[in-house]
Amino acid sequence: MRLSLSTRIFLGYAVVLATFGAVSIFSVAEMHRNQVEIRLVSEGYLNLSQDAAAIETFHKNQSRDTERLLDEKSVETRRALIRLARLYFPGLMAQKISEGRDAARKVLEFAPEAEAPFVHEVEQRFDELAHRYDEYEQAADAVFTGLEAEHPDYAVVTPRMDRVKQMEASIGVGIRLLHHSLEARILERVGLAEKRERRTGVAIIALSLLAIGVGLLMTTLSARTLRPVRTLTEGVSRIGQGDYSAQLGVRGDDEISVLAREFDKMARSLKEREAQLEEQQRALLRAEQLAAAGRIAAQIAHEIRNPLSSIGLNVEMLEEPLARATFGSEAEAQEAKDLLASVTREVDRLAEVTAEYLKLARPQNPTLTPEDINEVVTSVLDFSNEELQRSKVEVVKKLDPTAPKALADEGQLRQVFLNLLRNSREAMAGGGRLTVRSEAKNGQVEIEFADSGHGIAPEVKARVFEPFFTTKEGGTGLGLAVSRQIVQAHGGSIDCESPPGGGTTFVVRLKRA
Numbered sequence: 001m002r003l004s005l006s007t008r009i010f011l012g013y014a015v016v017l018a019t020f021g022a023v024s025i026f027s028v029a030e031m032h033r034n035q036v037e038i039r040l041v042s043e044g045y046l047n048l049s050q051d052a053a054a055i056e057t058f059h060k061n062q063s064r065d066t067e068r069l070l071d072e073k074s075v076e077t078r079r080a081l082i083r084l085a086r087l088y089f090p091g092l093m094a095q096k097i098s099e100g101r102d103a104a105r106k107v108l109e110f111a112p113e114a115e116a117p118f119v120h121e122v123e124q125r126f127d128e129l130a131h132r133y134d135e136y137e138q139a140a141d142a143v144f145t146g147l148e149a150e151h152p153d154y155a156v157v158t159p160r161m162d163r164v165k166q167m168e169a170s171i172g173v174g175i176r177l178l179h180h181s182l183e184a185r186i187l188e189r190v191g192l193a194e195k196r197e198r199r200t201g202v203a204i205i206a207l208s209l210l211a212i213g214v215g216l217l218m219t220t221l222s223a224r225t226l227r228p229v230r231t232l233t234e235g236v237s238r239i240g241q242g243d244y245s246a247q248l249g250v251r252g253d254d255e256i257s258v259l260a261r262e263f264d265k266m267a268r269s270l271k272e273r274e275a276q277l278e279e280q281q282r283a284l285l286r287a288e289q290l291a292a293a294g295r296i297a298a299q300i301a302h303e304i305r306n307p308l309s310s311i312g313l314n315v316e317m318l319e320e321p322l323a324r325a326t327f328g329s330e331a332e333a334q335e336a337k338d339l340l341a342s343v344t345r346e347v348d349r350l351a352e353v354t355a356e357y358l359k360l361a362r363p364q365n366p367t368l369t370p371e372d373i374n375e376v377v378t379s380v381l382d383f384s385n386e387e388l389q390r391s392k393v394e395v396v397k398k399l400d401p402t403a404p405k406a407l408a409d410e411g412q413l414r415q416v417f418l419n420l421l422r423n424s425r426e427a428m429a430g431g432g433r434l435t436v437r438s439e440a441k442n443g444q445v446e447i448e449f450a451d452s453g454h455g456i457a458p459e460v461k462a463r464v465f466e467p468f469f470t471t472k473e474g475g476t477g478l479g480l481a482v483s484r485q486i487v488q489a490h491g492g493s494i495d496c497e498s499p500p501g502g503g504t505t506f507v508v509r510l511k512r513a
């Protein structure tokens with residue numbers, strides 16, 4: 001399946017976007033994992049470790065106070081320490097253990113699934129510690145009861161105190177194991193987080209470099225795909241400069257290649273059209289020359305036609321006297337008759353030639369039919385578009401779509417419009433603006449050609465429609481004269497307006513259909 005140029009470029013940059021999107025998603029996912037790890041350590045294990053450390057410190061203080069009871073000799077002081085141990089230490093220890101248990105349960109809410117067994121183990125240790133501490137309180141209370149007496153029975157108290165100390169030591173070991181376990185877990189998670197962070201950094205850098213490479217590859221492919229555009233632009237520039245031999249020769253099956261081939265076809269068509277225009281210009285020049293020759297022929301024919309008629313009549317009158325005349329010999333008589341016949345033949349031949357010249361000089365009568373003037377004007381403008389563009393003439397069309405049809409011979413009217421367009425173009429040698437307007441006015445159809453050239457002097461304007469009058473180098477002076485003759489044959493009129501300040505306007509008026 002062949003993909004279009006736009007689709008290929010879109011897919012290429014979609015791959016680039018997908019690559020960068022994958023890098024971004026990976027980065028966000030790793031950042032989230034790091035955040036979870038940081039929260040697990042900072043809000044979870046670190047708090048649990050602090051709780052365990054506080055319990056351990058509190059337990060050590062309690063152990064020192066219990067050891068002090070045996071050495072204290074003052075009954076009042078001993079009893080004060082016992083009241084303090086009963087009222088302060090049990091409740092505070094229970095609170096610390098309960099806080100540790102609650103902290104472990106909170107950690108379960110956001111801890112990864114892989115950490116759940118360890119957290120449950122910590123929670124169980126806090127439960128076990130609470131149970132063992134209850135047993136310790138009962139044993140310690142029995143010791144406190146014996147020591148409250150004014151004269152304690154140390155034989156009974158001492159074994160009980162040894163048991164309490166053993167329980168304190170066992171509880172202390174459990175607390176330290178819990179504390180060390182949490183500290184080890186924190187170090188382990190921090191180490192894993194550091195390793196993951198290093199791996200993530202390396203992976204992000206590698207993926208970013210991959211994404212950049214994909215982007216550069218897609219950019220290179222896009223530039224290679226769009227390279228013919230520059231060739232196409234250069235070809236258009238050459239066409240704009242009038243070089244119609246430009247051929248791009250771009251191969252391929254994408255849109256630009258197809259466009260380049262169409263451009264080559266257009267250049268060939270323009271070249272052919274340019275040749276046709278040149279041929280038409282030569283034909284028009286020949287037509288003007290023939291028109292001038294026709295006028296000359298008509299003038300000559302008019303001057304010699306009457307004398308030829310007189311000569312022919314006189315020769316016919318000489319035939320009868322010549323028949324009665326007497327000659328010295330038959331040969332002389334025959335020679336005179338032959339000469340007279342020769343004159344008659346030449347007079348007839350010249351009369352025939354004169355008639356042919358008169359036919360050439362007289363223009364054909366127009367075949368008037370209803371014609372859409374806007375269509376005729378548009379067709380002429382399209383025909384002359386290339387020539388106007390090369391002359392840097394901007395055409396502004398103000399054609400009234402409601403203008404009625406006019407009685408006209410399309411072929412002869414095109415000749416008039418082409419002549420007016422050529423005159424306007426030549427009046428704007430350095431470029432300018434040509435405004436073509438049509439409208440219905442005073443019961444007629446008006447077509448106006450207004451250029452922004454240098455204008456026409458008043459003395460010249462009075463003679464622009466005269467035959468053989470021209471201000472152009474190499475001009476024949478027949479174009480406007482023939483145009484006026486054609487318009488007048490249509491029953492219309494043509495006028496020239498050139499107000500002071502520059503610009504010339506020709507207005508053609510034709511009958512409405």
